[in-house]
Amino acid sequence: MAGGIVYGAGFIDNFRVVHIRADKKSDFFFGSKYVQSYIGTIYREVKKDLNSGRRVLFSGAPCQVIGLKKCLNREYENLITVDFICHGVPSPDIWDRYAACLMKKYGSNIKISFRDKNLSWNEFSFTVRDGEDKILYSKTLNEDPYLKAFLKNITLCEACSNCNFRGSNRKSDITLADFWRVEEYFTKFNDNAGTSVIILNSIQGKKLLEIIKPQLVYQEFHDYHILLTGNPTYMEPQMLWLKRNKFFKEIQNSDKDVIYLLTRYTKGSLWERGKRKVKQGIRKIIKSFILLNGKEI
Ligand SMILES: Cc1cc2nc3c(=O)[nH]c(=O)nc-3n(C[C@H](O)[C@H](O)[C@H](O)COP(=O)(O)OP(=O)(O)OC[C@H]3O[C@@H](n4cnc5c(N)ncnc54)[C@H](O)[C@@H]3O)c2cc1C
Structure with a gap:
């Protein structure tokens, strides 16, 4: 951390996902959480740290980085921002309900991963593990109802379909993403353990990369079409699923279990x-x- 402060998203009680501040190395931030994280008063805390001269790394969704920049209302040399290519964020209400079902079934002393790459990166899994790391539940993105609903745009927040913070409109220094379809361009990186894309959006971002370069196995490329082949959401927001509103109405007005409803809505036609x-x-x-x-x- 080199004396700096990191802000990012992680789990707190009952697996709610919130942004927090850390001044020590911690695995709190590791792993994507496919849900809108709660920002609370974090922008004010960032501002306080920046004004006191601390170096700050803020990591979040593109809209959260823009929100921070608007709140700060001026540039800071001691700030680095990192976002990711964003498919869109699912509603925290749906996540709270899903997490509650998991806790009811497996207890609260569990670890949850939205993106366990143990089986495969291309077809990652949603997993629940116990305190000793034993797998209690594991379903791939084509099987787990929460992931399926996320990827079918059933549970995304409404604003995500009008998201403008894409392509060059983003304001972060660095953008992280998965290098989907890497096999078509750089076969030597196609090990199914996971290949990332690092997009450098500013001089600050380039400077940071120079520092960590010795620890990376990487290849430079400058053609955005390569990125867009596997990740069109870099430029275009997702369209909401046609029956999204019906799903939200039903979940709010019925006493049916969220797993039952997610499964029903993600089943697809014959x-x-x-x-x-x-x-x-x-x-x-x-x-x-x-x-x-x-x-x-
Ligand atoms: C909601 C969401 C949608 C995404 N959509 C795409 C996509 O369409 N295409 C693509 O290539 N990549 C997407 N990503 C990014 C991808 O999942 C990885 O985060 C990225 O490839 C970096 O992986 P990593 O393992 O290095 O870092 P990770 O361990 O995944 O973490 C990177 C950082 O993201 C932050 N973070 C995690 N979850 C959230 C959250 N819910 N809100 C705000 N910040 C968070 C953490 O603070 C952490 O510092 C998405 C991520 C999220 C959270």
Whole structure:
């Protein structure tokens, strides 16, 4: 931390996701939490630290970085901001309900990961582990109802569909993202353990990267089309799912369990489910064919 302060998002009681301040190294911030984090009075705390001359790294969604900059109302040389390419953020209300169901089933002494890369990075999993790290629940992004609803844009906050803080409109120094479809451009990085993209938006960002470069395995590229192939949300916001409002009305007005509703809404039509089954079948055949030929997958 080099005497600086870090602000980022992490879990507090009952797995609520909030922004907090840290002046010591901690794993509190590690891992993406696919929900809108609660900002509270954090911008004021950042301002106080900056005015007292402390070096600050603020990490958050693009809109949260813009919110901070608006609140500060002037540039600070001692501030570095980091955001990510953002699909959109799910409603905290839906997350609270889902987390409550998980705690009811597995107890409150659990660890939750929205993006466990143990099985695979491409098809990451939502996992729940106990205090000893034993897996109690693990479902991939195509199976877990919370992740499915997030990726189908059912649970996103309404404002996300009109998000303007994309492309060059973002105000952060550094943008982090997953390098989806890396296999099409840089095969040597395609290890399914996870490849990130670091986008440098300012001189400050470039300076910071120079400091950490010796610890990275990296390759530079300057063609934005490479990034956009796998990550169109860098430029364009997601469209909300057509039945999103129906889902929110139903969840607020019925006493039905959130898991039941998420599962029902993410099931897809008969046609979609058929298509998915065929795709899975083809993928399995290709995998076994490659294995039979003794090549790496
Ligand atoms: C809601 C959301 C949507 C995303 N959508 C995309 C996408 O469409 N495409 C893509 O390539 N990448 C997306 N990402 C980014 C991706 O999940 C990774 O965060 C990124 O690749 C960096 O990974 P990492 O493992 O290095 O860092 P991570 O461990 O994931 O953490 C990076 C930082 O993000 C902050 N953070 C985590 N969760 C939140 C949150 N809910 N709100 C604010 N800050 C948070 C933490 O403070 C941490 O410092 C999204 C992230 C989030 C939280």
